[in-house]
Amino acid sequence: MRPTRRAIALAGVCTLGFWLAGAFGARSLNAVVVPGLVALAAGAIQLRLADRPTIDRRQPTAGFPGDSRTIAIEIDADSALTARIEETVDDDLGTDFSPTKRALPTTVEYDVELEERGEYRLGPLTLAVTDVLGLFTKEFTYAKRTPVLVYPECYRLAGVEGRFGGHDPFDDREAFDELREYVPGDSLRDVHWKSSAKRDDLVVMEFDSTADATGVTVVAEAVAGYDDAMASAAASVVTHLLDAGLAVGLTYPGGRIERAGGEPQRERVLRTLARAGPGRADDPDADVHVFADAGGTRVTVEDRETPFDRLTGARPSRAAADGGQRS
Numbered sequence: 244m245r246p247t248r249r250a251i252a253l254a255g256v257c258t259l260g261f262w263l264a265g266a267f268g269a270r271s272l273n274a275v276v277v278p279g280l281v282a283l284a285a286g287a288i289q290l291r292l293a294d295r296p297t298i299d300r301r302q303p304t305a306g307f308p309g310d311s312r313t314i315a316i317e318i319d320a321d322s323a324l325t326a327r328i329e330e331t332v333d334d335d336l337g338t339d340f341s342p343t344k345r346a347l348p349t350t351v352e353y354d355v356e357l358e359e360r361g362e363y364r365l366g367p368l369t370l371a372v373t374d375v376l377g378l379f380t381k382e383f384t385y386a387k388r389t390p391v392l393v394y395p396e397c398y399r400l401a402g403v404e405g406r407f408g409g410h411d412p413f414d415d416r417e418a419f420d421e422l423r424e425y426v427p428g429d430s431l432r433d434v435h436w437k438s439s440a441k442r443d444d445l446v447v448m449e450f451d452s453t454a455d456a457t458g459v460t461v462v463a464e465a466v467a468g469y470d471d472a473m474a475s476a477a478a479s480v481v482t483h484l485l486d487a488g489l490a491v492g493l494t495y496p497g498g499r500i501e502r503a504g505g506e507p508q509r510e511r512v513l514r515t516l517a518r519a520g521p522g523r524a525d526d527p528d529a530d531v532h533v534f535a536d537a538g539g540t541r542v543t544v545e546d547r548e549t550p551f552d553r554l555t556g557a558r559p560s561r562a563a564a565d566g567g568q569r570s
Contacts, residue, residue: 286378496522
């Protein structure tokens with residue numbers, strides 16, 4: 244705890260008052276000196292007895308480059324205090340936050356812009372707390388740092404069929420088993436139109452969910468400095484496969500995600516690729532190979548290698564990455 248400039252000035256006034264009273268007998272100065280001393284004592288006691296304020300900074304949801312998030316910090320105190328609030332934000336997150344002075348308790352909100360793939364941190368936070376009169380200050384530091392995750396940019400694949408010898412190599416779903424009647428909720432892509440025309444009723448193709456073809460594994464690799472491109476391409480490919488109803492696995496430098504489908508797998512893969520670095524990822528049984536280096540990013544399927552930018556419309560698609568909804 245240390246005095247503020249206001250406290251130093253008030254103490255100076257009180258000292259001067261004592262000197263004047265002693266030198267000239269100016270007892271009327273007690274009207275200034277006594278309240279000043281009381282104020283100094285009250286401020287020091289209030290701040291010394293005050294408990295450490297508590298903070299609650301909620302972790303923002305992950306997002307894609309270009310998204311923004313509102314950060315809310317709840318600060319609670321057991322007495323009427325004022326605090327100057329400073330928050331450290333990683334340089335790679337754009338922010339409009341600046342130190343602010345508030346009466347406690349309070350909630351501070353500010354926005355951050357998600358700019359580049361990766362995991363970033365908010366914090367530490369510092370509170371410079373003062374008593375109600377602003378005479379003394381005490382600093383509290385909260386070292387806990389809250390992560391902010393930025394997914395890789397994700398692109399919708401376009402013109403895949405034409406790039407791979409006349410068919411979509413990613414559309415290798417379960418082995419065909421039988422035809423059955425259409426029920427609401429079935430995908431129109433599964434309708435067997437020729438048989439439906441003959442029966443004058445819609446029928447859909449049923450697939451054998453136990454067939455080995457239900458699963459696809461993507462392996463992603465990159466040389467140093469090109470891991471962002473690798474992560475973006477791998478995220479786009481995996482998203483395309485998941486949207487096709489496939490169970491997808493991912494092998495990446497340093498780890499592996501087993502085959503699975505649905506939204507939990509999409510989230511799992513995006514989170515992993517947000518953090519993935521460069522390196523090799525040995526998986527000789529992988530169905531799709533993504534590789535990025537100084538020569539560009541390539542996707543290889545069944546020995547057919549294609550530059551990744553030829554598979555995209557060169558525009559990011561957030562809807563594709565999060566299953567049709569913006570984060």
